[in-house]
Amino acid sequence: MNRKRxxxxxxxxxxxxxxxxxxxxxxxxxxxxxxxxxEDWNFFxxxxxxxxxxxxxxxxxxxxxxxxxxxxxIVLTSKVDTPKQSGKIVFFNPEKLNLKKFLQNKNYxxxxxxxxxxxxxxxxxxxxxxxxxxxxxxxxxxxxxSMFLGNKFKKYKFSLQSVKKLNKKGTIxxxxxxxxxxxxx
Amino acid sequence: MNRKRxxxxxxxxxxxxxxxxxxxxxxxxxxxxxxxxxEDWNFFxxxxxxxxxxxxxxxxxxxxxxxxxxxxxIVLTSKVDTPKQSGKIVFFNPEKLNLKKFLQNKNYxxxxxxxxxxxxxxxxxxxxxxxxxxxxxxxxxxxxxSMFLGNKFKKYKFSLQSVKKLNKKGTIxxxxxxxxxxxxx
Numbered sequence: 001m002n003r004k005r006x007x008x009x010x011x012x013x014x015x016x017x018x019x020x021x022x023x024x025x026x027x028x029x030x031x032x033x034x035x036x037x038x039e040d041w042n043f044f045x046x047x048x049x050x051x052x053x054x055x056x057x058x059x060x061x062x063x064x065x066x067x068x069x070x071x072x073x074i075v076l077t078s079k080v081d082t083p084k085q086s087g088k089i090v091f092f093n094p095e096k097l098n099l100k101k102f103l104q105n106k107n108y109x110x111x112x113x114x115x116x117x118x119x120x121x122x123x124x125x126x127x128x129x130x131x132x133x134x135x136x137x138x139x140x141x142x143x144x145x146s147m148f149l150g151n152k153f154k155k156y157k158f159s160l161q162s163v164k165k166l167n168k169k170g171t172i173x174x175x176x177x178x179x180x181x182x183x184x185x
Numbered sequence: 186m187n188r189k190r191x192x193x194x195x196x197x198x199x200x201x202x203x204x205x206x207x208x209x210x211x212x213x214x215x216x217x218x219x220x221x222x223x224e225d226w227n228f229f230x231x232x233x234x235x236x237x238x239x240x241x242x243x244x245x246x247x248x249x250x251x252x253x254x255x256x257x258x259i260v261l262t263s264k265v266d267t268p269k270q271s272g273k274i275v276f277f278n279p280e281k282l283n284l285k286k287f288l289q290n291k292n293y294x295x296x297x298x299x300x301x302x303x304x305x306x307x308x309x310x311x312x313x314x315x316x317x318x319x320x321x322x323x324x325x326x327x328x329x330x331s332m333f334l335g336n337k338f339k340k341y342k343f344s345l346q347s348v349k350k351l352n353k354k355g356t357i358x359x360x361x362x363x364x365x366x367x368x369x370x
Binding site for chain 2: 019020021022023024027028035121124132134136138139140141142143144146147148149150151152153154155156157158159160161163165169170171172174176179
């Protein structure tokens with residue numbers, strides 16, 4: 001009975017993205033986000049504290065390793081067959097096992113999706129992206145890593161929930177809801 | 186004297202971009218923007234009416250040909266050596282002649298930059314992008330043409346001038362100023 005309830009609860013998946021004006025999230029897959037504002041960082045940390053776990057890709061994990069070890073972190077990777085645990089970190093291959101079931105069995109209610117672009121795309125395609133917090137920093141990069149790395153043009157509909165200016169130089173935070181999300185939040 | 190004055194006046198270059206949440210402006214170089222809202226279209230047409238001329242790339246010209254014939258249009262192309270005029274349209278190769286001088290000699294004061302991504306990048310690199318109006322439609326495409334097509338990651342600083350919600354479904358219009366622009370507007 002208890003197990004059944006756990007399996008059927010709906011997880012809220014919230015993606016966080018910091019981007020340039022032109023939709024780039026990094027210079028390359030191995031570079032960090034040293035160009036984001038402290039106001040975004042403060043929002044991000046505060047909001048993350050309400051989440052039960054985070055999902056990241058292997059590159060993002062490598063960049064943020066030191067900070068992620070304190071969180072329940074699922075690192076998506078093709079390098080393992082079965083989940084490999086190390087402290088609070090789990091290396092997980094979503095091609096081999098059902099990620100949603102895994103998260104439900106852990107009884108997580110709110111899961112943060114932190115990128116990079118392949119992970120954002122994976123979660124969007126697999127209905128694991130209910131909300132999107134997007135911070136636009138006031139730069140144009142003209143080159144770099146795109147926010148989502150899809151291999152097919154598709155029109156995913158979202159609705160804008162709120163707009164907030166985070167500082168004077170013009171960082172803004174947009175909150176979107178996935179129009180196809182079945183989560184009530 | 187008169188000629189000297191004309192050559193030295195500052196042109197205001199204003200770029201207009203309609204984008205998805207994830208920074209994509211089209212499915213491919215040959216596809217239009219049928220996914221933009223009528224509210225954005227209305228803003229765009231009204232704002233364009235105050236401009237003296239528009240700059241577009243060859244793909245954008247081909248898509249919007251019927252509407253552009255009524256405007257002073259400069260089509261950037263490598264296919265001509267000297268400017269080729271056809272009605273109000275001029276095909277111009279910026280590798281062969283100085284585009285800024287050409288526009289100044291025409292005595293244009295306000296020039297709109299309408300894309301695509303190579304033209305946005307060209308204008309940004311060549312200090313021909315003072316203001317940026319960016320409309321974000323509430324979609325994620327995951328794939329497609331990026332807003333700017335630069336070949337080198339660079340941090341161009343902008344400042345946010347205004348944010349406006351254009352409709353209920355969540356289209357927003359951001360107005361940025363290039364932080365390195367020397368134009369007073």
